[in-house]
Amino acid sequence: MSKPAIVPFETTLLVRDACLCLHVQRAARALARRFDDALRPVGLTNGQFSLMMSLNRPVPPRKGDVASLLAMDHSTLTANLKPLERRGLIESEIDPEDRRGRLLRLTPEGMAVLARAVPIWERAHAATEALLAGGEAGRLRSDLMALSTSSPDDYQP
Numbered sequence: 001m002s003k004p005a006i007v008p009f010e011t012t013l014l015v016r017d018a019c020l021c022l023h024v025q026r027a028a029r030a031l032a033r034r035f036d037d038a039l040r041p042v043g044l045t046n047g048q049f050s051l052m053m054s055l056n057r058p059v060p061p062r063k064g065d066v067a068s069l070l071a072m073d074h075s076t077l078t079a080n081l082k083p084l085e086r087r088g089l090i091e092s093e094i095d096p097e098d099r100r101g102r103l104l105r106l107t108p109e110g111m112a113v114l115a116r117a118v119p120i121w122e123r124a125h126a127a128t129e130a131l132l133a134g135g136e137a138g139r140l141r142s143d144l145m146a147l148s149t150s151s152p153d154d155y156q157p
Contacts, residue, residue: 024147031128038124042117043087049121051080052106052114055090060103062095071148089113 015022035046044052054066061069067077081104084090089110095101106114129137 020147024144034128035121035124038120039117042113042120044113044117047080048084049114049117051077051084052089052110052117055104055106056111056114060093060105062098063092063102063104066104084110 032046035049039046039049050070051066054069055061063074063077067074070077072080081090081092085092087109088107090104091107092102092104095103129135132140
């Protein structure tokens with residue numbers, strides 16, 4: 001019988017301390033909780049706020065464009081749209097240029113909720129940026145954008 005493979009505890013500590021993926025996941029969860037708490041008075045989660053902001057455009061976007069912007073697959077976007085549709089905050093309609101597609105738009109009630117949410121987001125966002133040492137929020141945004149727009153092929157060893 002062969003001896004089982006062992007990963008040294010030192011490797012666990014290295015991953016805990018150095019893994020960018022782990023640190024981004026932890027930060028994302030903490031940020032999500034912070035913004036969820038802040039937006040609770042208007043009945044939105046941070047994800048719903050971002051989704052509704054992505055619809056705040058002069059021309060209703062296609063569902064696929066929203067999914068791409070939010071880095072979501074179509075089924076995840078559909079699941080996230082349903083509660084907002086049930087609340088009457090957003091609506092979808094057939095795309096007249098491609099009847100297989102859907103256009104998404106904020107309803108007047110959705111625009112009103114979003115308008116109440118924006119000042120809350122602004123305060124929470126400013127407080128969050130203040131937590132970053134040395135005013136490095138712009139650098140962090142740039143670095144995160146670089147990570148989010150890179151190809152999976154960029155990570156191959």
